[in-house]
Amino acid sequence: MAEQLDMGRLSLNDSQHAPSNGFPDRAAYIPPHLRGRSQTPSGPPMDGPPPMMNGGGMNSNLNGSAWAGPGRGYGGPPPRMNNGGGGGNWANAPNFTPRGSDAPAPAPQPNGSWNYKASTTFDPNAYGKPGAGGSSIARGSGDGQWREGKHIPGPANPRLERELFGVPNDPSKQHTGINFEKYDDIPVEASGQGVPEPVTKFTNPPLDDHLLTNIDLAGYKVPTPVQKYSIPIVMGGRDLMACAQTGSGKTGGFLFPILSQAYQTGPSAPPAQASGGYGYGRQRKAYPTSLILAPTRELVSQIYDEARKFSYRSWVRPCVVYGGADIGSQLRQIERGCDLLVATPGRLVDLIERGRISLQNIKYLVLDEADRMLDMGFEPQIRRIVEGEDMPPTAGRQTLMFSATFPRDIQMLARDFLKEYIFLSVGRVGSTSENITQKVEYVEDVDKRSVLLDILHTHGAGLTLIFVETKRMADSLSDFLINQGFPATSIHGDRTQREREKALEMFRTGRCPILVATAVAARGLDIPNVTHVVNYDLPTDIDDYVHRIGRTGRAGNTGISTAFFNRGNRGVVRDLIDLLKEANQEVPSFLESIAREGSGFGGGRGGRGGGRGRGATATRDVRRYGGGGGGGGGGANGAGGFGGNWGSQPAGGYGGGFSGPPAGGYSGGSGYGGGYGGGSYGNPSGPGGQSSWW
């Protein structure tokens, strides 16, 4: 009942955008007692292969046929069944602008008839046509067409072009990738079977011309190291596990090959059961072909923004969904076409439960910042999305995982979600390339404020990002700074999404060059021109520290990081020293002496520092170390953890200790088929086993 009331309210609010196709803009209401049921009549998702257009060969999209239906291109009945008939134009609808309130509001719909026309005069061979007769409203991303097996880009739109790609000298739109030559210092290691040669340029082949046009518009000249590798890997149909951080260009690393493939092979037809015509009350369900999951709202917004750039004028329509924002407007966005979906897990599950999104057509699945998603407790949702709904199994899709670290739970996820993957280890952009000057000062808690003021007074222009540990501290410190006359703002999880976006925008644009932040801003956010990062409170996890200082010195630019250290932080002293040494930074003597006092953690975390680099962020391809053992009790982690939650899981999928490949497997005998059993990793807290060490 509340649902219905809510829907009514949403429709009311949205009256200015109501489709004029004669149908009420009624969200598909699913009574609570029916929620969670599969909307598809085909039974439990993993029962059989999903509708594979290409015969199910795991690498068949190599041949460029994966997106196309049988025969050439899209030949099925009504195009865009999933978008309310003909696509819409509200890429910037109010309440949906994911970041920054500066995006121009859309003009009111000037002519209400196009939507209806689109559904009656459609060209059965066209996809993504924005309305018969052409709408004057350029939708931008996704307004191109797929017609008779060809990609027909939409018209240029100068206004949108400026919005997406920025105008010269607008620092808020400026891309960070300036010192490209610095990128070449970043070491990349690829392992696995049949690693393709990295590319060195953005060229056709392998990349599609339309994508190259957009890459050029965005001002990207040369692929970053991670892109050099990921482009041929993904375009070669391979799965990928990449240890890399934002700032290494990994967003482009997956968007470029995915979009390039999409432009060359066109959309896939909606599944047969979706072709039920335009009847009243039909299910309006979206069937995206690409799904990108990321942990935070800001991050999905950021990825979405990139996706909009690179899908400019193409047939691919990107959408973004996340919590904390009006779901009604997100639903309407999705209805108007959703080919590439960027989502936080919780909201996506919600939309799946509402029957508004089906994963049946997924060809590409990307898990970004996978370690962070697990840290945040998203594993059940992720497992459900990937294994418990109607997503094609590993063989029927391409899966790309990105993670800054590679602890054991991520290895499990990789084992379950990926097939014969190529492992990519990308060196740190920040710490190891020495372009961040890291200072550590001994500051007692009571002195932190005054020391901070000193820093802010002496540190001139540029953006300063101050990390604190708690939300309360973020508020009180930003209040304090404002009272002291500094242009400060804050971002943390208790602020509304609007406030968060506002704060971020003020910071990005330099109108508010001091941002006090909690961990919400620690990872992933790509803010250009941060010149100084202050760790007002040091994190307890050195990896968080690395992420935080990585907000400056981006893409080869130099930056400064200052950390306030006192005995309350002695838990990280050892790791901090290691890190400073590795990055050729000065190690203050007080750190060494405090380290000698004993860390309070019984000598610190074991197993660190062995081999190359630091153990904390082990990014080795563990498959090579996993040859021994097999079977055994290794399943303790998985068994029981989620066994009961998904009745649709294949029996034994997680029990039994990971002793074999998943059903429908890929046991190509590549050396890890049975190697993941318990004990295979040697040290139980193994490489990067830092989860729940406290």
Add this chain to the structure above:
DNA sequence: AAAAAAT
């Protein structure tokens, strides 16, 4: 321990 995330 904190934070974030669907409502």
